[in-house]
């Protein structure tokens with residue numbers, strides 16, 4: 001692409017280890033206006049017959065941005081992914097990575113959830129998911145745990161064959177809520193980075209580390225560029241905003257959708273005997289000894305396959321989360 005780079009006031013940085021290419025930029029026409037989000041019509045679909053590729057700027061390097069960039073690049077678009085910090089640095093790198101086929105059934109997201117679960121299965125075959133990002137099927141249980149106030153010997157769970165041997169606390173009422181046909185897991189950061197690397201190496205995805213500030217819209221209301229902090233302009237035929245909870249910072253998006261974050265914590269534990277940890281995910285109703293007025297907490301436990309990837313992952317909503 002013939003391009004004149006606008007001189008940025010500070011040079012953008014790029015992901016280490018990735019193929020680097022200067023993104024074509026050009027001086028914008030006098031009629032270009034920058035708004036906080038594009039209200040332009042979507043570009044016509046790419047049919048693979050065109051001589052010139054459509055250029056798409058995907059903003060946000062979480063799982064949504066990277067997956068969008070991956071499939072667009074695989075379909076033949078020229079894609080630039082712009083991430084302000086590092087790929088999968090936010091929720092997409094810290095999530096449990098739990099996948100369920102049918103837990104949205106009966107709701108508006110049912111077909112999306114089912115398609116996503118099946119797509120994960122086929123991607124895992126294509127990209128060697130078990131070795132590259134810990135994809136595996138799980139048995140999923142709900143359990144009630146009431147912490148004892150007395151110290152001393154813990155009650156044994158051996159009598160209940162549903163409860164995995166590594167659960168050594170006072171667990172009761174185990175119920176199977178997902179089978180190896182309907183629940184699975186990935187290591188979310190490794191999944192996101194595996195997809196990113198494949199898109200960079202095989203489909204020519206370009207990655208820029210920089211903070212998206214504005215989307216430029218030209219005459220006729222068409223998207224034509226993205227402006228990055230420091231003054232750099234990336235030209236594009238279409239823009240995807242996949243900024244997670246930061247999406248609300250774009251005024252037009254915020255006026256159309258209510259986007260808010262939900263704070264959650266995660267802890268990673270390394271077990272002494274990693275081999276003893278079976279592929280079970282646990283959804284707990286946990287009554288602490290010094291309780292919060294008898295209300296249970298609801299931590300989720302997702303053991304991961306190897307110590308290298310950290311073995312036991314626990315997460316739950318922040319106490320103040322609404």
Ligand SMILES: Cc1cc2nc3c(=O)[nH]c(=O)nc-3n(C[C@H](O)[C@H](O)[C@H](O)COP(=O)(O)OP(=O)(O)OC[C@H]3O[C@@H](n4cnc5c(N)ncnc54)[C@H](O)[C@@H]3O)c2cc1C
Nearest residue numbers: 060062063064084090091092095096097098212243244246
């Ligand atoms: C503790 C925890 C556990 C979870 N467990 C699960 C689970 O088990 N299963 C499940 O399905 N989901 C789970 N989730 C939810 C899941 O992680 C999120 O839905 C998902 O990661 C959202 O991805 P995203 O790409 O939309 O957003 P994010 O991961 O937030 O990515 C947005 C990206 O945009 C970038 N960005 C922001 N502003 C700009 C800008 N101006 N310019 C450029 N880049 C910008 C950010 O740096 C970030 O990298 C969990 C979430 C949490 C917090």
